[in-house]
Amino acid sequence: MQTDSSGQLTFEGAALNSLAAQFGTPLYVYSAQAIRSAYQSYAKACEGLADVTICYAIKANSNIHILKLLADEGAGFDLVSAGELARVLAAGGNPAKAVFAGVGKSVDEIEYALKAGVGCFNVESAAEMVRIGEVAQRLQIKANVSVRVNPDVDAKTHPYISTGLKENKFGVSMAAAPVVYAHAHQHPWLSVHGIDCHIGSQLTDASPYFDALDRVLALLDQLAAQGIVVNHLDLGGGIGIRYRDETPPKPADVLPKLIARVKTWATAQGRSMPSLSFEPGRSIVGNAGVLLTEVEFLKENEGKHFAIVDAAMNDLMRPAMYEAFHGVVAVKPNPTAQANTYDVVGPVCESGDWLARNRELAIEQGDVLAILSAGAYGQTMASNYNSRGRAAEVLVENGQARLIRRRETIEDLLRPEQDV
Numbered sequence: 506m507q508t509d510s511s512g513q514l515t516f517e518g519a520a521l522n523s524l525a526a527q528f529g530t531p532l533y534v535y536s537a538q539a540i541r542s543a544y545q546s547y548a549k550a551c552e553g554l555a556d557v558t559i560c561y562a563i564k565a566n567s568n569i570h571i572l573k574l575l576a577d578e579g580a581g582f583d584l585v586s587a588g589e590l591a592r593v594l595a596a597g598g599n600p601a602k603a604v605f606a607g608v609g610k611s612v613d614e615i616e617y618a619l620k621a622g623v624g625c626f627n628v629e630s631a632a633e634m635v636r637i638g639e640v641a642q643r644l645q646i647k648a649n650v651s652v653r654v655n656p657d658v659d660a661k662t663h664p665y666i667s668t669g670l671k672e673n674k675f676g677v678s679m680a681a682a683p684v685v686y687a688h689a690h691q692h693p694w695l696s697v698h699g700i701d702c703h704i705g706s707q708l709t710d711a712s713p714y715f716d717a718l719d720r721v722l723a724l725l726d727q728l729a730a731q732g733i734v735v736n737h738l739d740l741g742g743g744i745g746i747r748y749r750d751e752t753p754p755k756p757a758d759v760l761p762k763l764i765a766r767v768k769t770w771a772t773a774q775g776r777s778m779p780s781l782s783f784e785p786g787r788s789i790v791g792n793a794g795v796l797l798t799e800v801e802f803l804k805e806n807e808g809k810h811f812a813i814v815d816a817a818m819n820d821l822m823r824p825a826m827y828e829a830f831h832g833v834v835a836v837k838p839n840p841t842a843q844a845n846t847y848d849v850v851g852p853v854c855e856s857g858d859w860l861a862r863n864r865e866l867a868i869e870q871g872d873v874l875a876i877l878s879a880g881a882y883g884q885t886m887a888s889n890y891n892s893r894g895r896a897a898e899v900l901v902e903n904g905q906a907r908l909i910r911r912r913e914t915i916e917d918l919l920r921p922e923q924d925v
């Protein structure tokens with residue numbers, strides 16, 4: 506994001522104020538260039554080091570136009586539902602480069618994924634392994650499987666987005682994993698592909714990745730001793746982004762070191778170098794998007810100032826759900842407005858419906874604000890709470906804005922109840 510000569514904020518050459526006027530608010534705006542360069546920072550970090558696939562985690566932002574952009578860059582995909590797989594297919598992505606994760610895959614979802622030719626199932630329990638084997642046998646389609654292990658390392662992030670501790674619902678414990686692999690190994694319709702581990706999200710410290718990798722490699726030694734050779738490592742996603750003052754590691758700081766450690770291990774064991782994959786979501790799209798919202802009213806209660814805006818918790822859940830911080834700026838300077846310390850809140854009937862607290866802003870009714878770093882877990886977590894339609898989405902590329910999701914209408918909201 507940049508500021509032009511008149512002080513207006515621009516995103517990849519498009520003035521945010523003009524986009525708000527053209528497309529209305531609330532409006533998600535994404536920069537194609539920012540998404541591409543975030544993806545490339547992963548691809549380039551691994552270049553020439555190993556056979557690596559970067560599988561973009563769709564749940565961070567699942568707009569099919571963004572998936573297409575990433576597929577064109579060469580990305581694979583990490584998906585967690587049939588709906589996300591349908592998005593990959595609609596975007597023209599290659600299902601063979603997709604991995605299917607998630608703790609509760611239904612029989613229908615497994616069947617759909619097998620028929621679509623999904624690359625691998627990341628299996629999260631013994632019961633799920635049995636279910637995938639049954640569906641694969643019935644359809645006579647071999648299923649590639651990896652076991653998602655839970656390495657019990659502390660990712661030191663928000664408890665709701667930490668996934669690699671034994672109290673979390675994710676993955677198979679290190680102790681139970683060999684039995685789950687043994688089942689897959691002897692099953693005629695299951696093919697052991699790899700091992701997977703994803704320890705959490707918004708990680709700002711790289712050391713948990715290395716702890717997790719060491720445990721994964723130790724497990725691979727144990728499996729090899731059982732005659733089960735696993736030759737693919739999926740090391741998950743989770744690298745954080747800057748919302749306020751965080752200094753997360755860059756892919757170039759972490760990935761080459763992880764790959765080097767795998768190489769050292771493979772050499773020591775006399776094995777061939779395994780292929781690898783990573784599953785970044787937030788760090789690909791998070792800083793590539795903003796949410797534009799217009800100030801509906803300013804209001805003061807006993808000395809406390811509120812900016813009531815037209816975006817709400819249904820559009821951007823993160824503050825209400827995790828007390829997450831997002832930067833807020835006016836998209837152009839307002840020289841006549843008086844500065845105050847505002848809570849920026851939405852119209853939804855919940856006290857938890859706030860987007861930012863205690864922010865110094867010089868604004869008036871009708872001004873447009875940009876909620877920053879809203880590209881990940883923004884629109885994908887949006888709901889219709891309070892019967893509010895979801896916001897529109899726009900992709901900016903070289904100064905040109907393109908609508909990539911129209912605003913939901915009242916008819917869209919009522920139709921599923923009227924079509925019964």
Ligand SMILES: *Cc1c(COP(=O)(O)O)cnc(C)c1O
Binds near residue numbers: 583
């Ligand atoms: C959510 C998720 C990711 C992506 O996490 P980010 O923090 O967005 O990078 C990767 N893998 C799995 C299995 C996930 O559930």
